[in-house]
Amino acid sequence: MKKLSRRDTLKQMTFAGAALAGAGLFGPNTAAAAWQPTNTSVPRGKIRFGVSGLGGRGINWIGQLANHEDIEVVAACDITPAAVTAAKHFHPSVSYYDSLDKMLVHEIDAVLIATPAFKHASDAIAALNADKHVLSEVTACWTMAEAVALYEAAKRSKAIYSFGENYCYFYHMLEMKKLYSEGLIGTLNFADCSYYAAYREMWIPFCKHKFEWRNWMPQSYYSSHVVGPLLFATGLRPVAVSGHESPNSIPSRSIGKLTDEVASFAVKLSNGATAHFVNNFMSAASTFLWWFLSGEKGSMENDRTGGGLHVFTKSGVAHSTPTAPHSAEKAAAAGHGGGDYFLVHDFLRAIKGDAPPAIDVRTGLEMTMPGILAHRSALADGQWLDVPDLDDPACRDRYRHDTATPFTVHNRPGDVSPSVLGTPAPDQGVWVDETIGDDPTAIAEKLTAYGLAGWKV
Numbered sequence: 067m068k069k070l071s072r073r074d075t076l077k078q079m080t081f082a083g084a085a086l087a088g089a090g091l092f093g094p095n096t097a098a099a100a101w102q103p104t105n106t107s108v109p110r111g112k113i114r115f116g117v118s119g120l121g122g123r124g125i126n127w128i129g130q131l132a133n134h135e136d137i138e139v140v141a142a143c144d145i146t147p148a149a150v151t152a153a154k155h156f157h158p159s160v161s162y163y164d165s166l167d168k169m170l171v172h173e174i175d176a177v178l179i180a181t182p183a184f185k186h187a188s189d190a191i192a193a194l195n196a197d198k199h200v201l202s203e204v205t206a207c208w209t210m211a212e213a214v215a216l217y218e219a220a221k222r223s224k225a226i227y228s229f230g231e232n233y234c235y236f237y238h239m240l241e242m243k244k245l246y247s248e249g250l251i252g253t254l255n256f257a258d259c260s261y262y263a264a265y266r267e268m269w270i271p272f273c274k275h276k277f278e279w280r281n282w283m284p285q286s287y288y289s290s291h292v293v294g295p296l297l298f299a300t301g302l303r304p305v306a307v308s309g310h311e312s313p314n315s316i317p318s319r320s321i322g323k324l325t326d327e328v329a330s331f332a333v334k335l336s337n338g339a340t341a342h343f344v345n346n347f348m349s350a351a352s353t354f355l356w357w358f359l360s361g362e363k364g365s366m367e368n369d370r371t372g373g374g375l376h377v378f379t380k381s382g383v384a385h386s387t388p389t390a391p392h393s394a395e396k397a398a399a400a401g402h403g404g405g406d407y408f409l410v411h412d413f414l415r416a417i418k419g420d421a422p423p424a425i426d427v428r429t430g431l432e433m434t435m436p437g438i439l440a441h442r443s444a445l446a447d448g449q450w451l452d453v454p455d456l457d458d459p460a461c462r463d464r465y466r467h468d469t470a471t472p473f474t475v476h477n478r479p480g481d482v483s484p485s486v487l488g489t490p491a492p493d494q495g496v497w498v499d500e501t502i503g504d505d506p507t508a509i510a511e512k513l514t515a516y517g518l519a520g521w522k523v
């Protein structure tokens with residue numbers, strides 16, 4: 067009988083086994099085994115990272131990764147020279163490139179993708195094709211065709227894909243995951259989850275450019291931050307989606323953003339339960355993240371602000387403030403309440419072959435696709451749409467050529483408009499580059515500057 071290697075063993079582990087045996091709290095949601103690659107290139111010594119995309123998040127990531135004792139950030143890239151200059155100022159020892167393709171030639175083990183959301187899947191596919199491990203920023207993809215292509219690229223690659231949904235690692239979320247797996251509230255029968263944020267002021271400098279991704283991104287597209295943690299905590303899968311949106315209005319229109327104000331969508335989960343998600347970035351003043359999980363035996367919810375967790379069972383109400391499961395000091399120095407630290411911690415474990423990816427490609431896409439489909443559903447008055455099972459080749463074939471994107475200047479049949487109102491007009495003079503109008507050459511130049519060359523708009 068063939069002796070199983072450590073990696074073979076990992077590949078055969080089920081979710082429960084892997085989570086409990088190796089990964090502790092940070093185990094995967096799924097039987098990652100069946101689909102995880104036969105990665106053989108387990109790097110020795112420090113893991114050499116390249117960072118793609120040097121906006122605020124990418125530069126912040128270089129700093130966070132460089133602080134890690136097991137990581138060396140050796141390369142970075144951005145198509146915008148000013149972004150490279152800014153990154154060089156903070157991190158002069160890194161080698162910089164003006165494209166991902168060039169950076170992939172550098173000797174690196176892993177790529178952290180922090181480009182605009184619509185680039186994540188194509189960047190991840192390029193890196194996986196070069197057998198570089200990928201930690202992708204949210205969201206995992208922008209179109210349904212990309213979901214299929216990314217899934218298949220991750221299965222083909224010798225490298226690992228891990229979805230960087232850091233909100234899964236909020237300490238109250240980790241505690242909810244633990245309590246749920248222990249059966250404290252029984253089987254989930256309903257969840258109500260919200261990500262409300264007052265980002266309008268912060269987005270003004272970005273949104274004044276016509277082709278800025280934030281302007282064209284339907285609100286529900288960015289909801290893995292609220293969907294992901296629920297799937298992570300319960301191990302459930304999304305099965306179908308019905309979406310509704312409060313239409314584009316003054317808060318968005320007045321800064322140049324063309325998408326709707328509030329996305330609200332219901333998701334049927336694999337055990338029959340329903341979850342309700344709300345997502346809004348243009349809130350006047352409220353910023354909060356809230357998950358309420360109701361089960362047959364009880365319920366639990368986190369504080370809308372602050373780190374508290376409240377559990378309601380027949381024994382009464384228990385209040386706690388969960389803390390870091392380990393490495394508290396290092397985690398405290400990381401972003402997003404320590405979430406970024408644990409995200410990287412799990413990614414390194416997966417690269418080294420100590421555990422399957424905590425959020426593998428299928429789960430990452432299942433955290434992302436409900437948001438894409440919720441917008442489509444909202445455009446069809448809330449029609450229920452199935453979330454494809456990407457393990458099923460027939461489901462993949464159904465979406466393989468579904469390249470519909472909200473990035474359309476003039477909508478074409480089969481595309482999705484950014485808003486339930488169509489493509490709204492922003493307030494006069496908000497876009498500094500508005501004068502490019504509809505001239506195809508000017509548009510093509512602008513798109514190239516935004517890294518959108520070759521994109522259908």
Ligand SMILES: NC(=O)c1ccc[n+]([C@@H]2O[C@H](COP(=O)([O-])OP(=O)(O)OC[C@H]3O[C@@H](n4cnc5c(N)ncnc54)[C@H](O)[C@@H]3O)[C@@H](O)[C@H]2O)c1
Binds near residue numbers: 119143149180183402
């Ligand atoms: N997980 C989190 O908590 C979190 C927080 C902030 C941002 N993010 C995500 O990180 C990503 C980056 O966020 P940001 O605020 O830095 O965005 P940003 O728009 O400010 O920066 C993106 C950078 O990518 C560069 N870029 C564009 N196309 C490129 C290409 N083809 N190759 C290389 N570089 C390219 C741009 O020039 C820009 O410098 C976004 O997808 C965002 O959703 C996640």
